[in-house]
Amino acid sequence: MSARDDILAAIRRNLRREPSDASAIRTAAEALALEARESRPSLPGCDLAEAFAQRLVSAKVVGASVSHIGHFSEAPGEVRNYCDAHGLAYEMALQPDPALQQLDWSDFTITASIGADQTLAVAKARWAIAETGTLAFHSGPFSPTLMSFLPLHHICFIERERILAHLEDYAAAEAGATPPRNVNLITGASGTADIEGALVRGAHGPAFLHAVIVDAGEL
Amino acid sequence: MTRAEADTFKARAGAALADHHLKTAIDRTTRTARQKREAAVAGWPGFSRARDLGARIKDHVIENLDHYLIEFERNARASGAIVHYASSAGDACQIVVRICRDAKARTVTRSKSMLGEEIGLPHALDEAGLGRVETDLAEHIVQLAHDRPSHIIWPALHRTREDIAALFREHHHTPQNSDDIPAMVASARRQLRGGFLAADVGISGANFLIADSGAVCTVTNEGNAELTTTIPRVHIVTAGIEKLVPSLPHAFALLRLLVRSATGADITQYTTFHCGPKRAGDLDGPEAFHIVLVDNGRARMLGQGLAEMLRCLRCGACMNHCVVYNEIGGHAYGGVYPGPMGAVLTPVLDGLETSRDLVHACTLNGRCQEVCPVDIPLPAMLRGWREKSWAQGLEPVTQRSFIGLWAFVVTRPRLYRLGAGLAIKTLRLFARDGWIRALPLASGWTSTRDFPKPARRTFMAQYQAQKRNRGL
Numbered sequence: 001m002s003a004r005d006d007i008l009a010a011i012r013r014n015l016r017r018e019p020s021d022a023s024a025i026r027t028a029a030e031a032l033a034l035e036a037r038e039s040r041p042s043l044p045g046c047d048l049a050e051a052f053a054q055r056l057v058s059a060k061v062v063g064a065s066v067s068h069i070g071h072f073s074e075a076p077g078e079v080r081n082y083c084d085a086h087g088l089a090y091e092m093a094l095q096p097d098p099a100l101q102q103l104d105w106s107d108f109t110i111t112a113s114i115g116a117d118q119t120l121a122v123a124k125a126r127w128a129i130a131e132t133g134t135l136a137f138h139s140g141p142f143s144p145t146l147m148s149f150l151p152l153h154h155i156c157f158i159e160r161e162r163i164l165a166h167l168e169d170y171a172a173a174e175a176g177a178t179p180p181r182n183v184n185l186i187t188g189a190s191g192t193a194d195i196e197g198a199l200v201r202g203a204h205g206p207a208f209l210h211a212v213i214v215d216a217g218e219l
Numbered sequence: 220m221t222r223a224e225a226d227t228f229k230a231r232a233g234a235a236l237a238d239h240h241l242k243t244a245i246d247r248t249t250r251t252a253r254q255k256r257e258a259a260v261a262g263w264p265g266f267s268r269a270r271d272l273g274a275r276i277k278d279h280v281i282e283n284l285d286h287y288l289i290e291f292e293r294n295a296r297a298s299g300a301i302v303h304y305a306s307s308a309g310d311a312c313q314i315v316v317r318i319c320r321d322a323k324a325r326t327v328t329r330s331k332s333m334l335g336e337e338i339g340l341p342h343a344l345d346e347a348g349l350g351r352v353e354t355d356l357a358e359h360i361v362q363l364a365h366d367r368p369s370h371i372i373w374p375a376l377h378r379t380r381e382d383i384a385a386l387f388r389e390h391h392h393t394p395q396n397s398d399d400i401p402a403m404v405a406s407a408r409r410q411l412r413g414g415f416l417a418a419d420v421g422i423s424g425a426n427f428l429i430a431d432s433g434a435v436c437t438v439t440n441e442g443n444a445e446l447t448t449t450i451p452r453v454h455i456v457t458a459g460i461e462k463l464v465p466s467l468p469h470a471f472a473l474l475r476l477l478v479r480s481a482t483g484a485d486i487t488q489y490t491t492f493h494c495g496p497k498r499a500g501d502l503d504g505p506e507a508f509h510i511v512l513v514d515n516g517r518a519r520m521l522g523q524g525l526a527e528m529l530r531c532l533r534c535g536a537c538m539n540h541c542v543v544y545n546e547i548g549g550h551a552y553g554g555v556y557p558g559p560m561g562a563v564l565t566p567v568l569d570g571l572e573t574s575r576d577l578v579h580a581c582t583l584n585g586r587c588q589e590v591c592p593v594d595i596p597l598p599a600m601l602r603g604w605r606e607k608s609w610a611q612g613l614e615p616v617t618q619r620s621f622i623g624l625w626a627f628v629v630t631r632p633r634l635y636r637l638g639a640g641l642a643i644k645t646l647r648l649f650a651r652d653g654w655i656r657a658l659p660l661a662s663g664w665t666s667t668r669d670f671p672k673p674a675r676r677t678f679m680a681q682y683q684a685q686k687r688n689r690g691l
C-alpha cells in the first residue's frame with residue numbers, strides 16, 4: 001500500500017466509519033461558513049473607503065499611510081509628492097499594469113523588473129478590505145509577486161469601488177474564478193517582533209506602505 | 220551529572236529555574252503577548268461566538284478528514300502541484316531531500332514552519348549537505364546560535380537583545396553599528412537578502428490547506444515566506460494533514476482567531492495563498508511546486524481520544540499564559556512543541572515513556588484552555604495522559620501513592636470541588652496583579668515560580684454557571 005492509502009485507511013479506521021456522503025459534508029461546511037458572518041468584527045458606520053483609510057493609519061496597522069486622488073491621471077504627481085516627502089530619487093519599478101503603464105511617467109527613471117535592492121515600487125492593488133486595512137494582489141502577467149516584497153517603499157493605488165468590507169467579501173468577489181499562483185493579502189509594512197517582542201518595521205519586505213485611493217477609477 | 224540525568228525533564232527544568240537571565244528573556248516577550256491578546260479579544264465583541272465556531276469548523280474537518288484530504292489533493296494536482304504523502308517524520312524528510320537532490324539544489328531557504336521542526340527537517344537538510352538558510356528572523360538567530368526553537372511563535376524568545384547583538388557581530392558580513400533592535404533587524408535584512416536570491420529551493424509550511432482550491436496559505440509578518448517561495452526554482456510545502464479547511468471563508472474565520480491569539484494583531488502583514496507553480500505569462504514564481512502531506516501520528520490521535528488536539532492552530536497562547544512555561548521556558552520540555560500543547564503532543568510524537576514527566580508539569584489551573592482560540596481541553600487531555608501513564612505502570616512508587624490519593628478525591632467529584640474551592644479562597648488572599656509571588660508553607664514552590672492567582676471560582680464552578688446562563 002502507498003503512504004496515501006495507509007494514511008486514508010488509518011483515518012477511516014480511527015474515525016470508525018466508512019467514507020461519508022459528499023453532499024452532506026458540503027451542506028454542513030456551507031452552514032459553518034455562513035455562520036462566520038454573524039460573529040465577524042463590525043465596521044465603523046462611514047463609507048468603505050473611509051473605513052479602509054481609517055484602519056490603515058490606525059495603531060492596528062504597521063508602517064502605513066494613505067492619500068486620495070480624483071483620477072488615475074494624477075498618479076505620477078502623487079508619486080512625485082511621495083518621493084519629495086521622503087527624499088527619494090525619481091526612480092522606481094512600475095507594475096506592468098496597463099492602467100499604470102499608459103500614464104505619463106516622463107519625470108521618472110523606470111525599471112521594467114524589480115531589483116533586489118529596489119527603493120521604490122509602484123503598483124495597483126486588485127482589491128482592498130476595510131475590515132483589516134488589507135490590499136489584495138494576484139500574481140499574473142501584469143503583476144509580479146516580488147514587486148510587493150523587495151522594495152523599501154511600496155506605493156499601492158486602489159480604486160474606490162474595489163474596496164470591500166470584510167475578508168469574506170474578497171472570497172465572494174473571486175468565487176468561481178481560477179485562483180492565481182499567488183494571492184497576497186498585504187496589511188501594512190513588513191515587521192518583526194522576534195527580538196524581545198519589540199515591534200520593528202522593514203524586516204524583509206517594505207518598511208513603508210502607502211495606499212492611494214483613486215476616487216474615479218478608470219477613464 | 221551523567222548525560223542521561225542531564226536529559227531528564229527534572230534536570231532541565233531545574234537548570235532553567237535557576238537561570239534568571241532566561242526568566243528575564245521569557246518575561247519580556249510573553250508579557251507583551253498576553254497584554255496584546257487581551258486587548259485584541261476585548262476589542263472584538265463576537266470573539267466568544269467566533270471561538271465556538273472555530274472549534275466546530277475544525278471538528279467538522281477532523282470528522283471528515285479523509286474527504287477533505289482527497290478533495291485538496293485533487294484540486295492541488297489540477298493546479299499543477301505535485302502532491303506527496305508521508306506517514307512518518309523520516310519519510311517526510313526523505314521526500315524533501317529527494318526533491319532537492321533531483322533539482323540539483325545547493326542551497327535551500329526555509330520559512331519558519333513548526334511542522335518542519337517536528338519532522339526534523341533542518342537536521343535532515345544539513346545531513347544531506349544542502350546549504351540551509353533560515354529566513355524567519357528568529358529562526359535565523361536560532362541557526363546562528365546552533366540552538367533549538369523555544370516557542371512556536373517566537374522561536375528565539377529565550378535570547379535577550381544582548382545575546383543577539385553579540386551573535387550578529389560575530390556572524391554577519393556588515394553587522395549593526397549600534398545594538399538597538401532596529402539596527403539589528405536591518406543587519407539581518409542585509410545578511411539574508413543574498414540568501415534569498417541565491418536559493419535553488421524554498422521550503423515553507425502551511426497555516427491552512429484550502430480543500431476546494433488546492434491552495435496553501437502561509438501567514439508571516441516579515442515577508443520572508445514570499446521571498447522564500449517566489450524566488451527559487453522549486454517551492455516545497457510540508458504540512459500536517461490537520462491543516463485542511465473546506466474553503467477560503469473557513470480559513471478567514473480561523474485566521475481572525477489565530478492572529479489575535481498569537482500576537483494580538485487582527486491579521487498578519489502577509490497572508491498568502493500559493494496555488495500551483497508559476498503560470499504561463501507569470502513574471503515570477505517557481506517552476507515546480509511540491510506539497511508533502513504529513514501524518515506523523517495524527518491519524519492515530521483520532522483513535523486515542525486526542526482528536527480535539529488536531530484543532531490546534533499553533534498560536535502559542537496556551538504557553539504564553541502557562542505558569543510552568545513562563546518559569547522554565549521551552550527548551551526544558553525537551554520536545555519540539557513546548558507548553559501545554561507540547562505536553563499533550565510530545566507523548567504522541569516521542570512516546571509516553573520518555574515524556575511522562577511533561578504531563579505532570581502542569582498545575583491544571585485551566586488557563587490554557589480558556590485562552591485557546593479553539594477551546595482545546597488541554598487540562599483534560601493532560602489528565603488523560605496521567606491516567607494512562609499510571610495505568611501503564613510508568614509512575615514511580617511515591618508518585619503512585621500520591622496519585623492514588625488524587626484519584627480517590629477526583630473520582631468523588633463533590634469532595635474534589637470542595638477541596639479545590641477551599642484552596643482557591645486561600646490562594647486569592649496572597650495574590651497581587653493576578654500572580655502569586657509568595658505562599659506561606661510553600662516557599663519551595665514560589666521561590667522559583669510565580670503561582671497564578673486563581674479565578675474567583677474554580678473552572679468547574681464557572682463552567683457550570685455559564686452552562687446555566689446559556690440554558691444548556
Ligand code: SF4
Nearest residue numbers: 531532534535537591
Ligand atoms: S493548543 Fe490552543 S492555545 Fe495552544 S497553540 Fe494550539 S490553538 Fe493555540
